Amino acid sequence: EPEVTQTPSHQVTQMGQEVILRCVPISNHLYFYWYRQILGQKVEFLVSFYNNEISEKSEIFDDQFSVERPDGSNFTLKIRSTKLEDSAMYFCASSEGAGGSGYTFGSGTRLTVV
Amino acid sequence: AQSVTQPDIHITVSEGASLELRCNYSYGATPYLFWYVQSPGQGLQLLLKYFSGDTLVQGIKGFEAEFKRSQSSFNLRKPSVHWSDAAEYFCAVGTSTSGTYKYIFGTGTRLKVLA
Known part of the structure; x- marks a missing residue:
């Protein structure tokens, strides 16, 4: 079964450093997403991306965050200057359609900012 | 504002017993509803979804859920739980303002299964 792969x-x-979280969505999917889950809290929407541009972003997704699809297979989340409160599990997801039928999520990247 | 409530943070059941996980949502229109499961070290796996039609939906791994509009609920059920069902379960509502759906998740219910 096709998977979303996160690395x-x-x-x-360290606090203040830039990090890039990487994701390889399912190859025929067109819509891409990032969510995060701070320990003990809800899974929260960060951003959706379609046709090489952001479709929607949450209040969390401020100027410190950016997303990019640098080639035909990768989808990245960049945090420019990390803060302690950015420590969380970050999930990438993709969907063939606009997400109304469900996404496929990756297994997550646990980011720890010290 | 849209929201999802999962009232039970932890549930413990014996293997072979029936299971019901509760989910209540707040959403103005007809909701797109989902249940996801997260096993330790794994991503979120879609169990089932509802957006129209029959209000009782079947999913993978023997799970089903029933949409009750009058109660704003979408409870997940399984008639006989297996030890491998121990995981965290998330209910979510899908909303769209941009043409792309984002999900609002509940806080999750952690299921423990006793042998």
């Missing part, structure tokens, strides 16, 4: 599975970074 790395765990990343530790």
Whole structure:
């Protein structure tokens, strides 16, 4: 069964450093998403991306965050200057259609900011 | 504002017993509803979804859920739980303002299964 692949599975970074979280969506999917889950809290929407542009972003997705599809297979989330509160599990997801039928999620990247 | 409530943070059942996980939503229009499961170290796996038609929907792994508009509920059920069902279960409502659906998740219910 096709999978969404996320790398790395765990990343530790120092406060103020830039991090890039990488995702390989399912190859025929056209819509891409990032969500995050702070330990003990809800899974929260960050951003959706379609046709090489952001479709929607949440209040969390401020100027420190950016997304990119640098080639035909990768989808990345960049956090420019990490803060302690960015520590969370970040999930990438993709969908063939606009998401009304469900997404396929990756297994997540646990980001720890120290 | 749209929201999803899962009232039970933890549930423990014996293997072979029946299971019901509760989910209530708040959404103005006809909701797109989902249940996802997360096993340790794994991503979120779609169990089932509802957006129209028959209000009782069947999913993978023997799970089903019933949409009740009058109660704003979408409870997940399984007649006989297996030890491998121990995981965290998330209910979600899909909303769209941009043409793309984003999901609002509940806080999750962690299921423990006793042998």
